[in-house]
Amino acid sequence: MGGRLRSVWPPLLIGFLFLAAWQLLVIVQDLKPYLLPAPSLIASNFFGDLGLMSSTAIYTGTTALLGLAFGTILGIVAALLAARFSIVNNIVTPLAAGLAAVPIIALTPILNNMFNITSRTPRVLVTVIIVFFPMFVNITRGLLQVQPVQLELMRSMNASPRTVLRILRIPNAVPFFFTGLKVAAPLAVIAALVAEYFGGPQEGLGSRIASSAANTAYGRAWAYVVASIILGLLFYLAVLAVERWTAPWVGHRRST
Amino acid sequence: MSAAPTSTVAVQAAGVSKVFNEGLANEVTALQDIDLSVREGEFVSLIGPSGCGKSTLLRVIADLTHPTQGTIEVAGMPAAAAREQQRYGMAFQQAALFDWRTVRRNVELPLELQGWSKDRRQARAMELLEMVQLADFASHRPWELSGGMQQRVAIARSLAVDPPLLLMDEPFGALDEMTRERMQNELLRIREETGKSIIFVTHSIPEAVYLSDRVVVMSPRPGRITHVVPVDLGPRNEDTREADAFFDAVTAVREALRGHGGGTVRAKAGEV
Amino acid sequence: MSAAPTSTVAVQAAGVSKVFNEGLANEVTALQDIDLSVREGEFVSLIGPSGCGKSTLLRVIADLTHPTQGTIEVAGMPAAAAREQQRYGMAFQQAALFDWRTVRRNVELPLELQGWSKDRRQARAMELLEMVQLADFASHRPWELSGGMQQRVAIARSLAVDPPLLLMDEPFGALDEMTRERMQNELLRIREETGKSIIFVTHSIPEAVYLSDRVVVMSPRPGRITHVVPVDLGPRNEDTREADAFFDAVTAVREALRGHGGGTVRAKAGEV
Amino acid sequence: MTEDSGVQVASEPRPGRQGTVGRRFRRGLTGVLWALAGMLLTVLMWELVKLVGTIVSLPFTTSDQAMPHVWTMVQGFGQPEVRGSDTTVLQAVVSAAAYSLLVALGGFVIGVGVGLLLAIVMQRFAFMERGLLPFVIASQTVPLIALAPLITGIGNRISIGPIQWNTTYSVMFIAAYLAFFPMSVGALRGLQAPTATSLELMRSYAANPRQVLWKLRFPASLPYLVPAMKVSAAAAVVGTVVAEISTGVRGGIGRLIIEYARETTSQPAKVYVAVFGAIALGLVAAGLVTALDVYLTRNLPKESTA
Amino acid sequence: TSSDSGTAESSAAPEPSLFASSAAASAMAEESAMATECTELTPVTLQLQWVVQAQFGGYYAAKDKGFYENQCLDVTILEGGVDIVPQTVLAQGGADFAISWVPKALASREQGAGIVNVAQVFQRSGTLQVSFADKGITSAADFKGKKIGNWGFGNEYEVFAAISKAGLDPSADVELFQQQFDMQALLNGEIDAAEAMTYNEYAQVLEAINPDTGALYQPEDFNVVNYNDEGVAMYQDAIWASEERLADPAYQDITQRFVQASLMGWVYCRDNAQECADIITANGSKLGASHQLWMMNEVNKLVWPSPAGVGVIDQALWDQTVNVALNTKNLEGATIITAAPPAEAFTNQYAEAANAALQAEGLNTTGDDFAPIEVTLNEGGN
């Protein structure tokens, strides 16, 4: 209990100091909301319409979750193939790197034109693409970076490549997998959000932020941003929880 | 598993050389012109100074690395085929345990690969852990064990399946004397019961003599076989270590290691 | 480095216990009630069955882990202060070499940390590699070495700086007999020349006896000191290993290890 | 398909570590060839999908509007940018990509530096990890639309000595803002990667935190740093392009994407041409990181490198 | 409906004769500049809301033809991007003047940005709702039951206002979708009517190939709803200045000179559409030539005629703008502004003085005889 408390107060403290400084800056410098809305203004917008905040966050969160799930699966599959067949590795790695360099802002219009703009599909696809790269790169590295002696052990037992994958490479890649997921989870949220700028249903955080910002309603825009931050943190915490639960050995060895 | 040509030769190495980093500045000739043949059911120890190529020789026999020259036959077939047919089990110099598995599941690993049912392999693993006196630690993680305990887990793992040939690289190096003697006797018992052939790397001359039918002495850079000392002590028992023949053999091996020819037999492949 | 209280006690452990995973299902009492005092310039060996807590004791003394109970003093100061002041050097059971450094630069590591100039530390490293007979491999990478060679690099590294206390955990475990004897004599020579205190973990009874002024025998679960065998062989030389006193001491330690009290001294802290 | 990264490599677990310059060059060349093969494959797939789309109905549009033919895109490269001008689209894309690459490189260097620094601080002080990490995460879920006006706005007020802030710095800043995140997460994990024994070794030397960092944690973290850098490089490129779009700054690929996207309705292939520029940019960035990887891990035992 | 066809109805004289002649104009401008005794040019920055294109033709022409210089100004034009908010940049001091649509600028003003509309360049809204002719959508009332695209980003209010004004409920009677900044969704039939600017998206549609005919789409293939006709039009491009700085006589002077030169640029572009289009292209726009000229011509239609004089605000249209901004709710229930802006939000002082000065130089500043030219669009706008 005390331990949990101890792990909670540093971010709270830093967060509080940060917000206090922000509020102070706004007051002292007499910054107008069009420039930088005060935390108090954002908070009143946020709490003033909690229902709307949560329903928009749920819409975007669903897109992000779908994208994260599919992107992760795709990343895993591609990494497994790449670790097993070097030809896949040779081909997929540069393609993935190239695809990862296409900004959402260029990608979304193309996908919006391919898939019906009135559906969620193009947004999920954008998220999938964003999630894919960090997952793929990290997992591939984890699958390949095994100790030579462990590999020899497997070989001495005449393990098939598939077995080596299952018994050695996959467990070895677990910490890498979670490193990738920790990067991908918040990115999934932002991808799902940004994909909403370019059209389609207007129920999500992205649309709301865009239209609020376009009207210089920065207090409201930032309230939605707060919702997206909360969403991102939730995703991240979920990843942490899953890591603790499924891979308890990771990072344990450093405790002496 | 499947039918292998019957043969009385368990391992046959002919003209084996192994050069690392060939052609580069840091070239090392780890093995040169190794001829060695191990009969079925024979216990052969490899002994020699640090870096003389013992581990490399084991790895070549196990088809974990390819010789630069020469050929290896295991159970009458090429090394690769023997590996694929699981004709040997290997204990490595490093324990090479998997951190993400408990001690018991580390021992189960080879059984899993052979598709044993969960119950059977658990029972087998516990039996082996009992043997290496680590049953209490079955559910610990490898990094919670002492060096010697890790090594014992690795030994248990190498004995889990029942291959006709055992390749063991300093398996008892990190064990105290008493545990070591227990393990030696266990190994001899297993060999007795199953008729396994065993190639065993050790730095302990008494251990080599106590266990082996033949002690192969190697010298470094380039790694060559310099002497082969036959040991004939009959069935081992409590008194073996006190027998004169034992001390003679120990002395012979020691002499061989020091580079003197006295009392040793220079072996040539095929002759033995 | 700076002024330390002069003291004739190099290490003083009082009532030291160490429990891992306290309160959990897999709780292990690695050390219980250890009292041990090592005089300055003394050579003490720790011997005992696998898993009895030897490594843990060394690590507690080195302030690498904290005892659950009891206190440790090194050179008259708390263990932490002694570590910070670099009053000891340690050789680990695993070689723990850094893959990304060449052999020579691994040996240089502690010198680098102490801010030696490049030339000086290169010279020192080469000198030490010469001593462990690995000068030829100075520019190799650790993973290109055999097990024993890696261990020798680690030994060289632990000797690189010149601390008043050496903590060595089975440093010669992977070495062949000849190399081992060479290293033993080197160690004795260094001790002679520098007056270091040494705590040395080994599984070899003759080695413990040959090297030590006192052999501390431990028993496992919970790890306790059961016997302390004083060894009085005078200056070591070629003949020491043949001396009757040597064999007597070996027998005494062996007996102690087997749990018999005969011929051994039960030590209490402070008395020794 | 061969399966040479399965177990077979174990036969020689640490092959040719001291690749000569020539060998390394050749390996780089094959890498490029593979990348080309991958592109070719993608092109074939694209056209195949289009072909299939004309026969059966797919869940997405395969019309020339949504998915222009590859040759239409290639044709696009050769056309003059604007009628009558003598620069072709290809030239425009290449020079824009070169410009963006430079900005992205700046953003990458800053981002990687900041990411590393954060990781170091978080690794060093546990309370910092708990205190900072949520904000690092939070920073990435703030959309640029909320930040860009702030950044350019605040930037406009900055002038350090003779250097007056200009929009290019804002772009670089945004690139760094996106690039630092994967680096900080990956590096944090990497810095925590050394084995207990090596950490104890350093502790026994009473090495100070800086020494532990430089001599142990940093080299031991390389397996994690490299993928992190790859993701960061991609993020820097994306950040650059997005920021160019966001701030409308001239010269880069982002601006081209805006310009060409306006013609999507009538010339759907044209925007792909600019997107290819971004892809090429990403490939170059990834190539640079891979080269760095080969250099950094040249001394480590390796099986094969991702 | 005024601008429902691609080929404008008038037949402008091919040569720019109406303008006394550009050389003469500059000479006159020079003269008046000499009068202000210009020893050193005053640096001035103008923030646009988008990248260079004919929408901003007047400013580029003023710069290119030396009108600014003659007014002793050295103008730097800052291009916009998707996240550049010109009025914010202006209020923060990042620029001396900004071009912005009135409703958005009023929203910023309400959030504390001290800005003043000093010249209302566009006299009418350029927003259309375009649909295929066979859908039969000729007025907002026909939106009922249809899939109606809008751009979001604050560009949707005219659509919403028109829907409401036609007696429809935006949340029930129509299906609203945010469309992308291209017209693919319309052409693919995913939506029934798409928001479009006369000078840009509408042209894009007409530059696209009709797969049925293999030739370009023709104006008669489409219906357009013009929001000016629906009575919900809001003022668009205007020149904004800093309210705070307008207290300073020096800035007042600069503003006067800037507005005057800018409006002179718009007069020039009215009479020299082709040359202005070329100036824009020379300034780095990558739009195709026919598209550029089309845009110039359509923008001219938004500026001219200016019955009260170029840049001068018509109170009635201002009130309509404010009214829509104040009362139209978007899907979220938000309005653009929550209170009517004070009278200080705009001033005709500068525009009127500029008109007087320009008229004194013999220029027609109302454009009462303005006639658009005829532009033929080519495939892809080339």
Ligand SMILES: Nc1ncnc2c1ncn2[C@@H]1O[C@H](COP(=O)(O)OP(=O)(O)OP(=O)(O)O)[C@@H](O)[C@H]1O
């Ligand atoms: N992967 C490698 N790359 C380069 N050289 C190697 C490699 N593996 C082994 N060697 C070299 O081959 C020689 C023999 O090594 P090997 O491990 O077989 O020795 P060993 O007899 O097992 O020694 P030890 O008793 O110390 O374990 C050594 O000189 C070593 O440096």
Ligand SMILES: Nc1ncnc2c1ncn2[C@@H]1O[C@H](COP(=O)(O)OP(=O)(O)OP(=O)(O)O)[C@@H](O)[C@H]1O
């Ligand atoms: N990190 C740890 N977590 C839990 N238990 C541990 C840990 N380290 C050591 N132990 C336990 O403490 C006991 C003593 O271990 P230690 O390593 O000190 O043994 P040792 O005497 O050095 O044995 P060996 O001769 O095999 O090296 C063992 O039972 C071991 O399982």
Ligand SMILES: [Mg+2]
């Ligand atoms: Mg070996």
Ligand SMILES: [Mg+2]
């Ligand atoms: Mg130990």
